[in-house]
Each structure stands twice: as C-alpha cells, then as structure tokens.
Amino acid sequence: MVSIRRATAADAATVHALMCELAGHQGQRSAVSVSVDRMRELLARPEITYLIAERNGRAIGYVSWLVRVSLWSGGDYLALDDLFVREGERGHGVGERLMGAVAEVADGRVIRWEVAAANEAAQRFYQRIGAGLIPKMICRWQVEAGAAAESWHAGH
Incomplete structure (x- = not known):
C-alpha cells in the first residue's frame, strides 16, 4: 500500500536523495548543488511543499511545488517543480496518486509546470490525467554577480 504525506525538515536527507536520483535519471546530477542542511531550511518554508509517496515506510517518489x-490575475497558483517516481515503482499509479494529492491541495487554483519536449512519456502521462500542454521556450540567464549592473551602466 502506498501512503502520501507532507515532507518535513526531518525528511531533508530523503528528499535530497530522491532529487539526486531524479537528476541522475535526467543526466543532470551535477545540477543539484543544494545541501541537505539547506534542504532542511527550505522544507520549513510555508510556500514550499514536498509530498513523499512511501511503500512500507520506504520513499518511492515525490512531488514538489511552490x-x-x-501578476495577471492577482491570484495564487501552484508552480510544480518536480514529479518523480523511482524506477520499478512506475506504472503502478504512484504518479497519479501524487498528482491527485496536488490537485486536492490546489483547491481550484491553477497548477503550472514544465516538461522537456523530448520527454514524450511524461507528456502522455500529463495528458492522460487531463493536463493541457502549451508549447513555450524556457529562457535561462545566469549573470555573474555584479556583472549585470556593470553591463547595463556601460550601455551593454
């Protein structure tokens, strides 16, 4: 039987391990730089939620959001960060249960997230649960500290 519960600061190491496993699955393990101590701090923040799915006390997946x-509507929405189910547990309804738990918490608010264009399995899953897919490009701009101000003052 699978149970779902909200992660607390005491779950920081478990959440960190699951995140690292997801990043490894996506070939992005080096992108996870958050420490377990910092994760403990983040889990205590009210705007951040992680739900952990467990089978027999073992974490088998999670969903997280902020x-x-x-600014267009003035209302809150849930910005889904990750949905992850461990290998061997996929295809048994765990992802659906996690997303259902998010839907309950959303209480009518919009839930938004990103999915890689190449991740067709995830796209099929999201469409199956009723989500709409809206093509967009994601822009990332990481400017070295202090460099942006210097660039703008110098006229780019």
Whole structure:
C-alpha cells in the first residue's frame, strides 16, 4: 500500500536523495548543488511543499511545488517543480496518486509546470490525467554577480 504525506525538515536527507536520483535519471546530477542542511531550511518554508509517496515506510517518489502569485490575475497558483517516481515503482499509479494529492491541495487554483519536449512519456502521462500542454521556450540567464549592473551602466 502506498501512503502520501507532507515532507518535513526531518525528511531533508530523503528528499535530497530522491532529487539526486531524479537528476541522475535526467543526466543532470551535477545540477543539484543544494545541501541537505539547506534542504532542511527550505522544507520549513510555508510556500514550499514536498509530498513523499512511501511503500512500507520506504520513499518511492515525490512531488514538489511552490505557491506563486500570477501578476495577471492577482491570484495564487501552484508552480510544480518536480514529479518523480523511482524506477520499478512506475506504472503502478504512484504518479497519479501524487498528482491527485496536488490537485486536492490546489483547491481550484491553477497548477503550472514544465516538461522537456523530448520527454514524450511524461507528456502522455500529463495528458492522460487531463493536463493541457502549451508549447513555450524556457529562457535561462545566469549573470555573474555584479556583472549585470556593470553591463547595463556601460550601455551593454
């Protein structure tokens, strides 16, 4: 039987291990730089939620999100960060249960997230649960500290 519960600061090492496993699955393990101590701090913040799925006391997946505000509507929405189910546990309804738990918490608010264009299995899963897919490009701009101000003052 699978149970789902909210992660607490005491679950920081478990959440960190699951995140690292997801990143490894996506070939991005080096992108996870958060420490377990920092994760403990983040799990204590009210706008950040992780739900952990467990089978017989063993973590088998999670879903995470942040509460954000839409400046267009003025209302809050849930910005889904990750949905992950461990290898060997996929295909048994765990992802659906986790997303169902998010839907309950959302209480009518919009839930938004990103999915890689190449991740067709995830796209099929999301469409199966009723999500709409809206093509968009994701822009990332990581500017060295202090460099942006110097660049803008110098006229780019």
